[in-house]
Amino acid sequence: MINLIDKLATEQCLLYDEMHYLIENRNEETAQYLFEKARQVRILHYGHDVYMRGLIEFTNYCRNDCYYCGIRKSNCNAERYRLTKDQILHCCDVGYKLGFRTFVLQGGEDGHYRDEVLADIVSSIKEEYPDCAVTLSLGERSYESYKMLFEAGADRYLLRHETANEEHYSKLHPPVMSLKNRKQCLYNLKEIGYQVGCGFMVGSPFQTVDCLVEDLMFIKELRPHMVGIGPYIPHKDTPFADKPSGTLELTLFLLGIIRLMLPGVLLPATTALGTIHPKGRELGILAGANVVMPNLSPTDVRKKYLLYDNKICTGDEAAECRKCLERRIESIGYKLVVSRGDCKYM
Ligand code: 5AD
Numbered sequence: 282m283i284n285l286i287d288k289l290a291t292e293q294c295l296l297y298d299e300m301h302y303l304i305e306n307r308n309e310e311t312a313q314y315l316f317e318k319a320r321q322v323r324i325l326h327y328g329h330d331v332y333m334r335g336l337i338e339f340t341n342y343c344r345n346d347c348y349y350c351g352i353r354k355s356n357c358n359a360e361r362y363r364l365t366k367d368q369i370l371h372c373c374d375v376g377y378k379l380g381f382r383t384f385v386l387q388g389g390e391d392g393h394y395r396d397e398v399l400a401d402i403v404s405s406i407k408e409e410y411p412d413c414a415v416t417l418s419l420g421e422r423s424y425e426s427y428k429m430l431f432e433a434g435a436d437r438y439l440l441r442h443e444t445a446n447e448e449h450y451s452k453l454h455p456p457v458m459s460l461k462n463r464k465q466c467l468y469n470l471k472e473i474g475y476q477v478g479c480g481f482m483v484g485s486p487f488q489t490v491d492c493l494v495e496d497l498m499f500i501k502e503l504r505p506h507m508v509g510i511g512p513y514i515p516h517k518d519t520p521f522a523d524k525p526s527g528t529l530e531l532t533l534f535l536l537g538i539i540r541l542m543l544p545g546v547l548l549p550a551t552t553a554l555g556t557i558h559p560k561g562r563e564l565g566i567l568a569g570a571n572v573v574m575p576n577l578s579p580t581d582v583r584k585k586y587l588l589y590d591n592k593i594c595t596g597d598e599a600a601e602c603r604k605c606l607e608r609r610i611e612s613i614g615y616k617l618v619v620s621r622g623d624c625k626y627m
């Protein structure tokens with residue numbers, strides 16, 4: 282076990298069976314060893330800095346019907362909303378004053394925001410805040426659409442692959458969606474020049490250790506700048522309402538592995554991780570994560586952007602979250618920094 286972690290830490294790839302063995306037979310002792318190595322690598326590249334991203338959830342309309350997601354099309358209980366360009370710019374204004382230098386525009390796959398509308402929003406943000414990065418997280422779009430938004434000034438794009446196993450993918454999504462298309466989108470984004478983030482949910486229904494190994498192999502092959510992973514958490518109005526959450530323990534272990542696999546990668550300690558455990562995000566950072574993504578959405582819409590139940594911070598102002606996170610991060614000896622927080626060494 283320890284020798285497999287050492288092998289990973291010296292930037293060697295693990296074989297499929299080795300990775301499988303490491304995950305399957307992990308225990309408290311190996312986890313602590315892994316986290317120690319992951320922290321060393323993270324400190325070597327990023328010191329004790331933690332980057333922050335201001336998340337603006339600007340629409341919860343979605344044409345997709347992913348079985349796990351609370352804003353899926355079929356959920357008639359979701360109260361739908363869209364933010365206007367002015368509202369989005371106001372979020373950026375609040376965020377900028379709080380020290381945010383990356384804005385993440387995240388939303389469902391909402392046909393209302395055509396390319397021209399989005400390009401205008403992106404270029405307005407870049408004009409107003411030229412020292413900031415704009416990250417988009419809008420799901421699957423055409424090559425041309427991604428290109429137009431990149432030319433409008435978008436810097437980064439987050440599109441979780443969700444699972445790299447075909448069969449598993451088809452258990453999480455309706456038949457109109459395909460893993461092939463999802464992967465193609467990620468390669469298109471990379472080719473266009475975006476800093477790209479992929480990722481998956483830990484403990485999603487029907488996930489096996491083999492699925493996880495395939496996820497890690499796919500990540501290795503794609504070489505993304507960012508990897509977003511967080512536990513699956515059920516939402517009461519979805520077909521998976523009665524499926525159990527992913528665990529803190531496995532999520533932390535995978536964060537550690539990903540840090541060693543891609544030493545310079547941007548790795549968020551996600552809100553979902555903070556939702557399943559009160560110290561989830563702090564523990565994520567101690568396992569190798571180096572990014573946090575607090576919410577900048579207006580408080581009146583926060584409770585409507587619920588991908589899963591019991592989401593944290595839905596009642597807090599952006600300024601409160603900023604302060605709260607600063608305290609939490611300082612309590613473990615790290616520092617929240619005012620910076621675009623670009624990926625190093627890629
Ligand atoms: N639990 C945890 N994460 C979820 N996501 C969607 N639904 C859930 C859920 N129930 C994640 C997906 C998506 C990202 C925006 O949120 O991985 O890509």
Ligand code: FES
Nearest residue numbers: 594597602605606
């Ligand atoms: Fe939002 Fe703590 S980060 S209240």
